[in-house]
Amino acid sequence: MSYSHLTTFERARIETLYEQGKPIRTIAEKLQRSPSTISRELKRNSQKASYKSEYAQEKYNERRLNCGRVGKWST
Numbered sequence: 001m002s003y004s005h006l007t008t009f010e011r012a013r014i015e016t017l018y019e020q021g022k023p024i025r026t027i028a029e030k031l032q033r034s035p036s037t038i039s040r041e042l043k044r045n046s047q048k049a050s051y052k053s054e055y056a057q058e059k060y061n062e063r064r065l066n067c068g069r070v071g072k073w074s075t
Contacts, residue, residue, distance in 0.1 A: 006041060010033075014053065
């Protein structure tokens, strides 16, 4: 099964709907994503019970830069 990462637009949409008090299932339906994807995104990138899409995108970019194998000779 293939998957795709959340886009900046989707993160902004999550932020808007979450601030409006929409349930995770409703947000997932509107974005055509799994509720677990939305739940994971909120859990991973929330700070002090609020979700900011800009912060989430920055953390995503940071994680992408730091992922992957470290070369044998790069110490």
